[in-house]
Amino acid sequence: MTNSVEEYLDALKKELEGSDSATIQDALVDAEEHLTTALESARETQPDLDEEDALDQIIEQYGTPEETAAAYVEVERRTFPGLTPATVKKQGSPLGRFFGIYADPRAWGSLFYMLIAFVTGIVYFSWAVTGLSVSISFAIFIFGLPVALLFLLSVRGVAWLEGRLVEALLGVRMPRRSLLPPKGTKLLERIKVLVTDKHTWLSILYMLIQFVLGTAYFVVLVTVFSLSLSGLAIPILQEVFNLPVVQNYDVHYFLPQWGYPLVVLAGILLWTTTMHLVKWVGGLHGRYAKALLVTD
Amino acid sequence: MVEENALTKKFQKEMNAGIASLALLSVMGQAKEPMYGYQVAKLLEDNNQGAPIMKQGALYPVLRSLEKSGLLASKVEPSVSGPPRRYYTITDTGRETLALWKEIWGQTKSFVDHILKGVTND
Numbered sequence: 410m411t412n413s414v415e416e417y418l419d420a421l422k423k424e425l426e427g428s429d430s431a432t433i434q435d436a437l438v439d440a441e442e443h444l445t446t447a448l449e450s451a452r453e454t455q456p457d458l459d460e461e462d463a464l465d466q467i468i469e470q471y472g473t474p475e476e477t478a479a480a481y482v483e484v485e486r487r488t489f490p491g492l493t494p495a496t497v498k499k500q501g502s503p504l505g506r507f508f509g510i511y512a513d514p515r516a517w518g519s520l521f522y523m524l525i526a527f528v529t530g531i532v533y534f535s536w537a538v539t540g541l542s543v544s545i546s547f548a549i550f551i552f553g554l555p556v557a558l559l560f561l562l563s564v565r566g567v568a569w570l571e572g573r574l575v576e577a578l579l580g581v582r583m584p585r586r587s588l589l590p591p592k593g594t595k596l597l598e599r600i601k602v603l604v605t606d607k608h609t610w611l612s613i614l615y616m617l618i619q620f621v622l623g624t625a626y627f628v629v630l631v632t633v634f635s636l637s638l639s640g641l642a643i644p645i646l647q648e649v650f651n652l653p654v655v656q657n658y659d660v661h662y663f664l665p666q667w668g669y670p671l672v673v674l675a676g677i678l679l680w681t682t683t684m685h686l687v688k689w690v691g692g693l694h695g696r697y698a699k700a701l702l703v704t705d
Numbered sequence: 706m707v708e709e710n711a712l713t714k715k716f717q718k719e720m721n722a723g724i725a726s727l728a729l730l731s732v733m734g735q736a737k738e739p740m741y742g743y744q745v746a747k748l749l750e751d752n753n754q755g756a757p758i759m760k761q762g763a764l765y766p767v768l769r770s771l772e773k774s775g776l777l778a779s780k781v782e783p784s785v786s787g788p789p790r791r792y793y794t795i796t797d798t799g800r801e802t803l804a805l806w807k808e809i810w811g812q813t814k815s816f817v818d819h820i821l822k823g824v825t826n827d
Contacts, residue, residue: 438788439742439765445787446743470750472760480763484770487722 411468412461414444418582424478429485430514436481437582443471510684515580519691520684522578523626526694529574530623533567533616540564541613561603568612568702571619575702581695583703611701622694633683640676644669721759725767727806730795733777734803739792742768768793776802 411417418437425433444467451463471477510516540560547553572583603609646652647663655662664672732745740748745768746761771777776799783789795803 435766435769438791439769440762441788442741442790443743443746443761443765446741446784446790449787450743470746470757470761472762476760477762480760481766483718483722484766487770 411464414441414448414464417444417464417468417474420474421477422582424474425481428478428482432481432485436477440471440477444468447471507685508681510681510688513688515691516684516688518578518580519687519694520630522574522691522694523623523630523687525574526619526623527627528623529571530619530621533571534620536563536567537613537616558600558603561609564609564612564616565603567616568608571615571698572702575695575698579691579695579698581692581699583699608702615698615701626690630683630687633679637676637680637683640672640674640679643672717758721763725759725764726771727810729764729767730771730776730799730803730806733771733793733795734800736795739780739794741790741792743790745793771799775799 411420418440421436421440422433425436444464447467448460448463451458451467455463472480540563544553544557544560547556575581576583643654643664647654653661654664728749729745732748733740742765746764749764750757750761768777768779772779772793776796777793778796779791779793781789781791
């Protein structure tokens with residue numbers, strides 16, 4: 410029925426749609442912890458057990474996504490009767506839905522993510538380029554290998570960190586994998602895992618691409634934001650501060666007053682549309698990050 | 706038939722609401738060291754002869770709500786493989802509350818048992 414822990418978590422998330430986001434997060438974290446631990450112990454006690462059968466049995470005891478979701482909602486309701494968040498109702502009218510974007514935490518999360526991607530992009534890029542060039546140039550020395558391995562290890566750390574950031578701001582679940590292989594793994598085995606895992610290399614690629622994306626996000630957002638803001642500001646600048654729209658030496662151009670509603674409206678529409686776009690791009694980026702950074 | 710089933714389910718749910726908190730608090734009160742969810746679920750499973758009264762998944766939100774009320778404390782620690790685990794311990798308030806809850810349970814239990822055995826009307 411359910412083939413993987415991931416699948417269960419997706420179903421659970423769907424069941425909890427509309428609940429408080431902290432509750433959803435708790436439920437997902439708890440379920441992941443329990444199912445993974447149970448699966449692991451099943452593997453230890455019955456090594457020849459089929460993975461899917463084992464998972465079915467575990468879920469039978471844990472409860473279906475539906476039952477689990479109901480349990481969280483119930484406890485939440487009982488604990489904080491006054492604080493249960495009114496579920497954000499989907500605005501019916503197209504206009505309401507269009508402006509409802511300002512109440513959408515995901516849109517704001519994406520916006521924030523895209524702005525800080527400028528900074529993280531620069532940091533990731535510098536680190537990746539430095540690490541790669543140092544590793545390659547030190548390869549002729551005996552200590553070149555440890556340096557290269559340390560760099561690859563740091564890439565795993567960055568991938569983990571970026572994953573947390575993506576999950577928090579873009580709302581795309583990134584499965585938590587431990588950074589290191591289990592205790593007791595031989596050093597050589599660890600190194601082999603690190604070097605052969607394609608996600609180590611894809612993470613380096615991600616770090617390089619993030620610079621381009623981060624810069625593009627930042628430039629586009631700042632430009633559009635300034636443009637929208639200027640639309641709103643023109644009436645104030647002209648009427649209150651007596652500043653013209655265009656000023657070139659002694660040529661002053663003032664926008665006629667009938668144009669005020671038009672520029673203000675254009676400013677509002679432009680930014681609201683951008684918020685929708687930001688949310689959409691945020692979702693895309695999240696999926697792309699998931700594909701590159703974590704093992705399925 | 707359907708209605709009877711739904712009623713019974715509702716009854717079970719309402720009973721569980723308090724019992725789960727008491728049972729979990731009691732388990733944590735007896736625990737010698739911090740426990741994580743799976744251990745608690747396993748312990749309850751091993752100590753239950755009949756059919757389980759609630760799904761394991763329903764234990765977790767109760768643990769969290771006990772923590773929110775200050776009866777349990779928790780810390781997250783990375784595990785060797787897989788996601789990090791949340792370890793729970795009972796707090797001092799938790800112990801005091803447990804003692805009170807045990808008393809209430811004792812009273813409730815003897816009262817209900819007495820009623821179920823049959824009431825005398827003299």
